[in-house]
Each structure stands twice: as C-alpha cells, then as structure tokens.
Amino acid sequence: MTKLDDLLAYEVVEGLTEGHFTAEEYVISILKRIEEVEPKVHSFITLDTEGALSSAKIIDKKIREKEDIGQLAGVTVGIKDNISTQGIRTTCASKILENYVPTYDAAVIRNLKENGAILLGKLNLDEFGMGSTTEYSRYHPTHNPWNLDYVPGGSSGGSGAAVAAGECTVALGSDTGGSIRCPSSFCSVVGLKPTYGRVSRSGLISYANSLEQIGPICRSVKDLVMILNIISGKDAMDNTSMPSSPITVPNKSNKLNVAVIKELITGSDQEVAKSVFSATEKFQEIGFSCEEVSIKNLHYALPSYYTLASAEASSNLARYDNIRYGFDYPIGEYKWDTYFSNVRENFGEEVKRRILIGSYVLSSGYYGKYYLKARRLRSLLRLELLTLFKKYDLLIGPTMPILPFKFGEKIDDPIKMYLVDVNTVIANLAGIPAISLPIGFSNGLPIGLQIMAAPFEEQKLIDASYELEKVIHIQRRPNSI
Amino acid sequence: MSMVMIGLEIHAQITALNSKLFCSCRGNYRDLRPNSNICEICCGLPGSLPIINQKAIEYSTMTSIALGCKVPDKIMFYRKNYFYPDLPKNFQITQYNVYGISSIGIEGKYELDDAKQIRISRIQLEEDPGRIVYSEGGMNVRNTALIDYNRAGVALIEIVTEPDFTGPKEVRQFLNKLSLTLEHLGVCDTLLEGSVRCDVNVSMNGGNKVEIKNINSFKEVEKAINYEITRQSSVYNRNLNIELETRHWDDKKKITFKARSKEEEHDYRYFPEPDIPVIVLGSDFVSNLKQRMPELPNQRFERFILKYKLSEHTSNILINDKKLADFFESTLKLHFSPTEIANILVTDFKSLIEDDTESTDYLKNLKVKPEHIAELAKLIEGNKISRITAKDILVKIFESGKLPSEVVNSSNSYKIADEKTIMDAVQSVFDTEKSAVEDAKKNREAINFLLGKVMKFTNGRADPKIAMRLINSKLSAPEKQ
Amino acid sequence: MISKEDLEHLAQISRINLTENELEKFPKQLDKTIEYIDILEELASDDSVNLDLQELTFEELRMDEISMSDDKQLNKNITEDGFLRGPKMK
Structure with missing residues (x-):
C-alpha cells in the first residue's frame, strides 16, 4: 500500500470512509512529512498543527457517530497566505501584514471547511502575489522540491512546492498573471486558474482584482476537480462571481480540437518546446485533432497585463496605512501623511515598484496613453480568443517558456522577471480558464503544458487533461527530499 | 454691480436606506458607540469586496429623474484614489463621467420659482467616509486623531450644478426646493445632522473660481457665499487678482479661510472599480420607476x-x-x-x-x-x-x-345658537358701549366693533351670524322711551 | 525618462518612503518598465471596442437589508470610548 502521506485526495476520502485509517492518523502522517521536508522546502509561513489535529478528531468522531463528513473529509489543504482565514494570521508574505489576523473566512475557506477539509496552514508566496519565484516573500524563499537550488515558481510557490513535496494533500493558490500555473509547471503538479468569476474572490487579498482567481493545485486531475467543484459558484459576497455547473471526471470523452499557439512555441526554450510537441503527439494518438494557430495581439499582452495589474495594485494596496491593522508603530509621533509614508516604507522593493508604476499609469495625462490602451488590448485579445474558440476546443502551449531557474538569476532585473509570465497572462487578460499539467522533465527539472479553453468550458480542459494524464506517466514524488 | 457666478456641489446621504451602500451594516449610524456599526467591507479589511445595494441605485435614479437628468442604461463605479485617515481603503468608490460612461444622472435642469433654470451637470452615487474627531490630547493621547468608521460606506448622492446661480438668494431657493424634493422622494431627511453638506464655487467678474469646502448645512451656505462675495469684491476693488484656490468655511467664526495648498494638490487617479461589474439598468428601468416613484x-x-x-x-x-x-x-x-x-x-x-x-x-x-x-x-x-x-x-x-x-x-365651549342668550349679550354690550352704538347707527362699519364685543362677552361662543343679525335689528329698532 | 523629482512625486502620491538604495536604482528600473509598456502606444485608440468584461442586472443586486456581524473588526488602538486612535492630523 502507498504510504499514507502520499495518498491523493480522493484516496484519502475513500480510505477514511472505508475505515482503512482515521483522519487523525492521516493528519499525523502529513505533519511528520512536513517535519521532515519543511526545513529544506520552506513552503509554509504559518503552520496550524493544533487546528489540523482537532479538525481531524472532529471528523473521526463524526465517522464513529455515522454523521455526514463532507466530500473532502480528511483532505489536508494548504492555503496560500493571501487568502483570509479567520483566526489564523494572513500575511501576504508582507511585513505590513505581519500581525494581521482576519476576522472572517474567505468564501473558499468556508466551502472547504463545510466539506470536511482540514486546513494545515498558510503557504508562502511572493509579497502580495507579485513575483514568479517566492524570492520576493518578506519571510523566506521556498525551494523547488525537485531541486532545492531552484526556484519553485510563483507567486503561489509555497502551494506548488508543498503539494509536490507531499506536505499537504492539495493546496489553494491564486493566479493574477500565472501565479498558480507557474509554480504548478515548475513543481510538476496540476494547477488551474478558473474562468474569471467561477470562484468567489471574497477574502482573497486583492492584488489585481479584474485579473485574479483562486484555484486548486493538486497532484492529479481528479483531485483538482474535487476541489474545484467545492469552491466554485456564485457568492453573495462577490459581485463578480457567477454560477457554473459542476465538472465530472471521468467524463464521456469527446474527441477535441486542439490548436497549438505558434508564438508560444517559438518563444520557448528548446527542451520546453520539444516536450510540448511530444504532448501534442500524445493528443493525436488519443484521437484529438491538432493544428497550429497564431494570436496576433499576443505581442501586447504582457505590457497590457503589467499596466493593468500595477494600476489596480497601486489602489488596492493603498489601504495598508497601519491604522486599522498592521504592526506596532508609534502613532503620536508623526503627522498622518508622514506616518503613512513611513509605515508604507515597509513594503518590499517589487511591491513598491509596482505601486509606483501603477500610480504613474493612472496619473492624469497618462491614463489614456497606458491604462485605456491596455484595457482596449484586453478586449481585443479576448475577442480574438473567443473567435478561435469557435473553431477549436482548446489552445495549448508551454505554461512557462523556460525551465525552472536558480535563485538570484532574475531578481535584479524586473523586466527579465516579468517576461517569464508571457504565456500565462493571456488567460488572465481574457478571463478564460487555463490549466498547467506536468508533461515531463529536462535534466530533472519539470515542464508543464498549458491548456486554455473558452469561458466556463473547464469541463473540456479537464477532459483533455485527464486523458493526457492517463497516457503520460509522470513521477509524482521528487527524489531529492 | 459685479457679475457673480456660483455653482454647487451637494452631498446628500440617502438616509432612507436600511443598510450602507456596499455592505449590510446600518445606514443609520447616528447615536451608536464608535466603531460598532462596521464590518470587514466598510472598514476596508483585506480581501473584502463591495456588494452594491439595489435600493441605493433606485433612490439615486429617482433623484436624477426629479432633477431632470438623463439616466443611462448602464452605470459604472470608479475609484477615486487619495489618502486620508477617514477613508478605510484610502480610495473612495464613486462615479465618474468619462469616455462615454456616465454616472447615474447627467445633463439635468431644475427650475427655480421665477422659471429660471439651473443646469445640473451630474448626479453621482458614492460612499461616505468615516468621521475624525480631533482630540487635543492628554498625556496618553498626545495629539492623535480619534476615528469612527460607523459612517464609512453610507450611501451619498452627489449633485453637481453648473455655475448658474447669480446670487445667494437663488442658491437658497434652490436648496430649499431641493430639500423638499429629497424629502418628497423619501431619499434624504435633510434635517438630520450631517445628512447634507455643500461645497460652493464662487467667481466674480469672470475671475478665477474659488471653491469653498466644508459647509455642513444648507443654512450656512448663504452665509458662506455672502462672506465670499464681500471678500472677493474687496480684493477686486483693490485691483488685486482673485486667486484660484480652495477655501474652507469656518462654522464658528463665519469666515472662509485659505486651505494649505499642498493638501489640495490631488491627482485622484480615477479608474473603473474592478470589483463591481457594469450594472445594466435596462431601457424600462426609468419608465417603470417613474410609475411607482413618489x-x-x-x-x-x-x-x-x-x-x-x-x-x-x-x-x-x-x-x-x-x-x-x-x-x-x-x-x-x-x-x-x-x-x-x-x-x-x-x-x-x-x-x-x-x-x-x-x-x-x-x-x-x-x-x-x-x-x-x-x-x-x-x-x-x-x-x-x-x-x-x-x-x-x-x-x-x-x-x-x-x-x-x-x-x-x-x-362648555359649544357655540351659542340660542337667540335669547345671545340677545342678553347684545343687550349688555349695548348698555356698556353707548357711544359705540351711536357710532354704529351712523356708520355701519362700526358694527364689527360691537360684534367683537359680543363675541368677547360670550367667550367667542356666540354664533356670529345670529349675533350680527340681532345687533343689526337692535340698531334699526326704534329706541325705547 | 523618470527623473529623481518624478520618482519623488510618485512616491509622495503613493505615500511610500523610499530607501537610499531604492532611490538609487528605481529610476533606471522604472524607466525600463515604462519603456517596455510604451509599445501600447502603437495600439490605435478606437472607442468602439467594448471594454467591459462583466455585467450585472439591477435584479441581481443586494437587497437593502441590515445584517450585522458581532465580530470585533478592529482590535488595535481602540480607546475606551470605542474610537480608533489614528495619527495626528495637524
């Protein structure tokens, strides 16, 4: 039998229901695993051992008393530390929120709890989700479980690494420009950015509201569907959320039309491109049609993304003035605006850069030049993609144009860092769903395939991913730890 | 006489609402313990999202209709970005008229009693900030500000007029009429403390526009304008330039004073509020509302x-x-x-x-x-x-x-209709008011005096018609010897 | 080009103090970023494109009802009277 800590989510629920082990036993196995690998990986910012154990005991009691335990009973979930958890501090990996303990649960957390999931703690990220490596975390960087000298991707790097390292059954991340898919690709796990509006953002600490979604990061497509179905749906606390139908897996499989985005292949490293081609061949082998397409507005996608994301961020992060929550700072010493500037000096460099750029592009005189143009590109890109989706079910390409890289490689050059997001921002701008699926390794470093579908066509994404997962056998647990 | 142009910017709270504009806290924040009428939304906790109040849109639409404004099919909200300790998010959710998108009401006309029309530039729906109480401070308080967020997020209607007023009297007439309209619509109880506020801009002889802020009741508006006209006239008569500036109204001293210029230097960096989708009112919305509007x-x-x-x-x-x-x-x-x-x-x-x-x-x-x-x-x-x-x-x-x-x-106040009783009263009056009786015989106008006396004699209870008849007949009767 | 004065202005409207190190290296870094997003200028300004991604109808909006949570939303710097202490205003 597989080791307890290596079980997939649906296996955990099955095992519990059938009485093979107790929730407490399972949680203890996970906590042991954390104890073992965390000193190397550093996925967590806050670990809630007690909370997890007591939740497990409650589930075991319910099982003994034959009560309903929920669809995710016993599944341990790591939460990206920008998703609000009542009573558990939520830092966004920022010094500004070092002591912030939310008074309410995010909608997704409520959903998870109601379904018997066990919260393990809060996972590392780049400060406020701004970054692609976790190097911008104000606490510590997370290491890639496949090779500890390499970055795990970001910003949900803690989530990607924790799932890959077996420190939790599944994790939640958030994706503003690729923050779920990038670490999923770099850590060889499955990660989905849902259609904009499918999952409530209530309680997700905003970086760029119009672009981001919460999504699951898992070790299998089936696990991912379990989580997605639980967190999806219209929520009264988010005016941008929308109703959706649940996903089924396995589904009556249709033969889908797939198109490879040419620009994403030509812009990638050779090993990455090669791996994507072999995945394409697999698709053909299982009877999918594959063609090549070009996206004409792609060139403007990344500048448009950075304009919009920075603009929204500069406004969203204005609230961190340390008055209502935050760290200790002598309140009587300075006049309010000096006080504000002083306490906000505590943001990290990347956050500051984006706030300044955001203030710049929104300033009078520049609004038309940057912000409006970016909005317009966004609409054009969405239209172009929707037109393509009339002909093709799915658009594919590499999730990341490059392999995972070493710490320090890009941190001093913001533009270099921004460029790694070029493939993933498309889905955020267009509001469409996109998944990253592990498809292979090069020199022991993971490669992910990105599949995109039309709005609310997650079922197609899942069908294709599930079929591909069946034929590509990927090593699940890293050897290095 | 010099030419005066005055424009108004009025803020009226929608006191009719049960809840705030973007959350379910009480709309009536008055007389509550400080910071007891707040939730994660109105005090801007990280991750909270604005959830717009349907009724607020209805009330602001009714106001727009009443002020002769056009109401568009679609409305949007914008963020006005500026830092201030009473603003929990350090931006205000408001509306903005730009790039073809409009606020709830535009291009209105409102008629004064003499048929003079005042043009309404726009009507916006927005949120009220919290309240700051300035403490002088003892040892422990040391010049800190005391903040109460109970009011934060209360729905406000902003009404902006063109500079069509030529003097304080027209302004008073307009404000009286406006109060009456708001009251009839049930939108705003203008007598509640702080429910209406007004900013005024005054320019004379085609000179620079001076804005006066902080006028906290309609009654003070006229005083502020009068003060400002006098001030500007004296500047003008000394052949000095009237500066383009913002001044504040001092409620106690009844004067306007120059605001520190740096504080007024704002670049609000407006952009569309990403957490509230475009709201489609539909083409029937206004006509339906007109039907059931008060x-x-x-x-x-x-x-x-x-x-x-x-x-x-x-x-x-x-x-x-x-x-x-x-x-x-x-x-x-x-x-x-x-x-x-x-x-x-x-x-x-x-x-x-x-x-x-x-x-x-x-x-x-x-x-x-x-x-x-x-x-x-x-x-x-x-x-x-x-x-x-x-x-x-x-x-x-x-x-x-x-x-x-x-x-x-x-x-015992019933009217006396009994002729005998009234006759007795008439007789006593005739007995005591001899000269008046003589007058009345010559001059019929003097009868009223006698009637008054009769009424007084009967404590006002005599039927005046009967009394009159009896007086008349007694006057014309031949005198008894 | 972002001058030191521009940077200071941006920092002022964003209420952020910059460290010596940031003042040193930000102008160049921000320049590069702005240069990068400058290619947006190539896009034509065509107002006919609908920029809105999402719409809500009036009927979908929240009803005007009160529902108060008992949670203490603020727990820091609260005076005995319930006021939140903030920095001095003058």
Whole structure:
C-alpha cells in the first residue's frame, strides 16, 4: 500500500470512509512529512498543527457517530497566505501584514471547511502575489522540491512546492498573471486558474482584482476537480462571481480540437518546446485533432497585463496605512501623511515598484496613453480568443517558456522577471480558464503544458487533461527530499 | 454691480436606506458607540469586496429623474484614489463621467420659482467616509486623531450644478426646493445632522473660481457665499487678482479661510472599480420607476389645487412643509373637507408649531393627530363651535391631547345658537358701549366693533351670524322711551 | 525618462518612503518598465471596442437589508470610548 502521506485526495476520502485509517492518523502522517521536508522546502509561513489535529478528531468522531463528513473529509489543504482565514494570521508574505489576523473566512475557506477539509496552514508566496519565484516573500524563499537550488515558481510557490513535496494533500493558490500555473509547471503538479468569476474572490487579498482567481493545485486531475467543484459558484459576497455547473471526471470523452499557439512555441526554450510537441503527439494518438494557430495581439499582452495589474495594485494596496491593522508603530509621533509614508516604507522593493508604476499609469495625462490602451488590448485579445474558440476546443502551449531557474538569476532585473509570465497572462487578460499539467522533465527539472479553453468550458480542459494524464506517466514524488 | 457666478456641489446621504451602500451594516449610524456599526467591507479589511445595494441605485435614479437628468442604461463605479485617515481603503468608490460612461444622472435642469433654470451637470452615487474627531490630547493621547468608521460606506448622492446661480438668494431657493424634493422622494431627511453638506464655487467678474469646502448645512451656505462675495469684491476693488484656490468655511467664526495648498494638490487617479461589474439598468428601468416613484412637490402642488380646490397660497404653504402636507392628507382621509382643514392647518395649527419645525419628527411628537383636526373641522362645520373657539380648543388639544369634543364638553365651549342668550349679550354690550352704538347707527362699519364685543362677552361662543343679525335689528329698532 | 523629482512625486502620491538604495536604482528600473509598456502606444485608440468584461442586472443586486456581524473588526488602538486612535492630523 502507498504510504499514507502520499495518498491523493480522493484516496484519502475513500480510505477514511472505508475505515482503512482515521483522519487523525492521516493528519499525523502529513505533519511528520512536513517535519521532515519543511526545513529544506520552506513552503509554509504559518503552520496550524493544533487546528489540523482537532479538525481531524472532529471528523473521526463524526465517522464513529455515522454523521455526514463532507466530500473532502480528511483532505489536508494548504492555503496560500493571501487568502483570509479567520483566526489564523494572513500575511501576504508582507511585513505590513505581519500581525494581521482576519476576522472572517474567505468564501473558499468556508466551502472547504463545510466539506470536511482540514486546513494545515498558510503557504508562502511572493509579497502580495507579485513575483514568479517566492524570492520576493518578506519571510523566506521556498525551494523547488525537485531541486532545492531552484526556484519553485510563483507567486503561489509555497502551494506548488508543498503539494509536490507531499506536505499537504492539495493546496489553494491564486493566479493574477500565472501565479498558480507557474509554480504548478515548475513543481510538476496540476494547477488551474478558473474562468474569471467561477470562484468567489471574497477574502482573497486583492492584488489585481479584474485579473485574479483562486484555484486548486493538486497532484492529479481528479483531485483538482474535487476541489474545484467545492469552491466554485456564485457568492453573495462577490459581485463578480457567477454560477457554473459542476465538472465530472471521468467524463464521456469527446474527441477535441486542439490548436497549438505558434508564438508560444517559438518563444520557448528548446527542451520546453520539444516536450510540448511530444504532448501534442500524445493528443493525436488519443484521437484529438491538432493544428497550429497564431494570436496576433499576443505581442501586447504582457505590457497590457503589467499596466493593468500595477494600476489596480497601486489602489488596492493603498489601504495598508497601519491604522486599522498592521504592526506596532508609534502613532503620536508623526503627522498622518508622514506616518503613512513611513509605515508604507515597509513594503518590499517589487511591491513598491509596482505601486509606483501603477500610480504613474493612472496619473492624469497618462491614463489614456497606458491604462485605456491596455484595457482596449484586453478586449481585443479576448475577442480574438473567443473567435478561435469557435473553431477549436482548446489552445495549448508551454505554461512557462523556460525551465525552472536558480535563485538570484532574475531578481535584479524586473523586466527579465516579468517576461517569464508571457504565456500565462493571456488567460488572465481574457478571463478564460487555463490549466498547467506536468508533461515531463529536462535534466530533472519539470515542464508543464498549458491548456486554455473558452469561458466556463473547464469541463473540456479537464477532459483533455485527464486523458493526457492517463497516457503520460509522470513521477509524482521528487527524489531529492 | 459685479457679475457673480456660483455653482454647487451637494452631498446628500440617502438616509432612507436600511443598510450602507456596499455592505449590510446600518445606514443609520447616528447615536451608536464608535466603531460598532462596521464590518470587514466598510472598514476596508483585506480581501473584502463591495456588494452594491439595489435600493441605493433606485433612490439615486429617482433623484436624477426629479432633477431632470438623463439616466443611462448602464452605470459604472470608479475609484477615486487619495489618502486620508477617514477613508478605510484610502480610495473612495464613486462615479465618474468619462469616455462615454456616465454616472447615474447627467445633463439635468431644475427650475427655480421665477422659471429660471439651473443646469445640473451630474448626479453621482458614492460612499461616505468615516468621521475624525480631533482630540487635543492628554498625556496618553498626545495629539492623535480619534476615528469612527460607523459612517464609512453610507450611501451619498452627489449633485453637481453648473455655475448658474447669480446670487445667494437663488442658491437658497434652490436648496430649499431641493430639500423638499429629497424629502418628497423619501431619499434624504435633510434635517438630520450631517445628512447634507455643500461645497460652493464662487467667481466674480469672470475671475478665477474659488471653491469653498466644508459647509455642513444648507443654512450656512448663504452665509458662506455672502462672506465670499464681500471678500472677493474687496480684493477686486483693490485691483488685486482673485486667486484660484480652495477655501474652507469656518462654522464658528463665519469666515472662509485659505486651505494649505499642498493638501489640495490631488491627482485622484480615477479608474473603473474592478470589483463591481457594469450594472445594466435596462431601457424600462426609468419608465417603470417613474410609475411607482413618489409624487414630487410640483405635482403635489397641482393636485392640491385641482383636487382639493385650494388656493395657490394655501397649497404653497402646505407643500413647503412636507410633513404638514402629509398631515393634511391623513386628516382628509378621516374627514373630507379640504378647505376647512387646510385653513386650520395653515393658520392656527401652523402658528402653534412654528418653533418646532426644525426638529425632524416634530409632527410625530405632537399630541395632536389627524383625528383631532378632523373632529375639529366637523365641529366647526356642524356649527357646534365658532372659529374663534376653535383656536382656543386647538391650544387645549395641543396641551392635553384630548379630542376636541371632550375639550368642548368639559370647557362648555359649544357655540351659542340660542337667540335669547345671545340677545342678553347684545343687550349688555349695548348698555356698556353707548357711544359705540351711536357710532354704529351712523356708520355701519362700526358694527364689527360691537360684534367683537359680543363675541368677547360670550367667550367667542356666540354664533356670529345670529349675533350680527340681532345687533343689526337692535340698531334699526326704534329706541325705547 | 523618470527623473529623481518624478520618482519623488510618485512616491509622495503613493505615500511610500523610499530607501537610499531604492532611490538609487528605481529610476533606471522604472524607466525600463515604462519603456517596455510604451509599445501600447502603437495600439490605435478606437472607442468602439467594448471594454467591459462583466455585467450585472439591477435584479441581481443586494437587497437593502441590515445584517450585522458581532465580530470585533478592529482590535488595535481602540480607546475606551470605542474610537480608533489614528495619527495626528495637524
């Protein structure tokens, strides 16, 4: 039998229901695993051992008393530390929120709890989700479980690494420009950015509201569907959320039309491109049609993304003035605006850069030049993609144009860092769903395939991913730890 | 005389709402313990999202219709970015008119009594900030500000006029009319403390525009304008330039003073609020609302004249005090005698309540109810009491809250219709007022004096018609020897 | 080009103090970023493109009802009277 800590989510629920082990036993196995690998990986910012154990005991009691335990009973979930958890501090990996303990649960957390999931703690990220490596975390960087000298991707790097390292059954991340898919690709796990509006953002600490979604990061497509179905749906606390139908897996499989985005292949490293081609061949082998397409507005996608994301961020992060929550700072010493500037000096460099750029592009005189143009590109890109989706079910390409890289490689050059997001921002701008699926390794470093579908066509994404997962056998647990 | 141009920017809270604009906290924040009417949304906790109040859109649309504005099919919200400790998110969610998107109302016209039209540039729906109380501070407080967020997020309607006013009188007329309209619509109780605020811009002789902020009641507006006109005239007469500037109104000293320029240097960096989708009102929205919208003061005025056959003068008095007009119509429901009841209300009744009309619910607190007035009118019409007695009875009802019939019974105030009793009174008056009788014989005008004496003699209870007849016949009767 | 004055202005409207190190290296870094997003200028300004991604109808909006949570939303710097202490205003 597989080791307890290596079980997939649906296996955990099955095992519990059938009485093979107790929730407490399972949680203890996970906590042991954390104890073992965390000193190397550093996925967590806050670990809630007690909370997890007591939740497990409650589930075991319910099982003994034959009560309903929920669809995710016993599944341990790591939460990206920008998703609000009542009573558990939520830092966004920022010094500004070092002591912030939310008074309410995010909608997704409520959903998870109601379904018997066990919260393990809060996972590392780049400060406020701004970054692609976790190097911008104000606490510590997370290491890639496949090779500890390499970055795990970001910003949900803690989530990607924790799932890959077996420190939790599944994790939640958030994706503003690729923050779920990038670490999923770099850590060889499955990660989905849902259609904009499918999952409530209530309680997700905003970086760029119009672009981001919460999504699951898992070790299998089936696990991912379990989580997605639980967190999806219209929520009264988010005016941008929308109703959706649940996903089924396995589904009556249709033969889908797939198109490879040419620009994403030509812009990638050779090993990455090669791996994507072999995945394409697999698709053909299982009877999918594959063609090549070009996206004409792609060139403007990344500048448009950075304009919009920075603009929204500069406004969203204005609230961190340390008055209502935050760290200790002598309140009587300075006049309010000096006080504000002083306490906000505590943001990290990347956050500051984006706030300044955001203030710049929104300033009078520049609004038309940057912000409006970016909005317009966004609409054009969405239209172009929707037109393509009339002909093709799915658009594919590499999730990341490059392999995972070493710490320090890009941190001093913001533009270099921004460029790694070029493939993933498309889905955020267009509001469409996109998944990253592990498809292979090069020199022991993971490669992910990105599949995109039309709005609310997650079922197609899942069908294709599930079929591909069946034929590509990927090593699940890293050897290095 | 110099040319004056005045424009207004009015903020009226939608006091009619149960809840705030973007959350379910109480709309009525008054008299609550500081920071007890707050939630994660209105105090801007990380991850909370604004959830717009349907009714707020309805009320602001009604206001727009009443002020002759166009209401667009689609509306949007914008963020106005500026830092201030009373602003929990350090941005305000408001509306903005740019790039073809408009606020809830635009291009309105509002007519003053002399048919002069004031153009309304726009009407916006937005959120109120919290309140700052400045403490002078003891040892522990040391010059800190005290903040209360109970008001934060209360719905405000902002009404902006073109600079169409030529003097303070027009402004006063406009504000009175506006208050009345808001009251009729049920949107805003303008008598509540802080429910209406006004910024004014004044320019003279084509000179620079001076903005005056912080005028916290409509009553102060006229004073501020007068002060500003005097100030600007004296600057002008000294051949100096009137500076383009923002000034504040000092409530206590009754002067305007220059704001520190740096504080007013704002670049609001407006951009569309990403957490609130475009709201589609639809083409029928306005026409449907017009159907079920409360009657406006003008419409009511016309109706009073047409349906109740009241004079313009009487109608005007009633309309200008909505609560009195409502009282009038409630009374009519009990006893339909418009002229008599209107007469009681606009004369005796009104003179008795004159001092109290400043408080918001003055009619509710009265002991006199429509039942009283209806019965009083019946007694007058049934010739049971005289109009003069009616006034005394009204005073007694005001004090005791007893019904008119009770008062009349207990004080023996019924009208005297018995000719014998009245004749006795006439005889005594004739006995004591000999010279007046002689006058009356020569000059019929002097009869009224005698009638007055008879009425006084009977404590106003004599039927004046009978008394008059008896006086007349006694005057013309041959004198007894 | 972002001058030191521009940077200071941006920092002022964003209420952020910059460290010596940031003042040193930000102008160049921000320049590069702005240069990068400058290619947006190539896009034509065509107002006919609908920029809105999402719409809500009036009927979908929240009803005007009060629902108060008992949670203490603020727990820091609260005076005995319930006021939140903030920095001095003058």
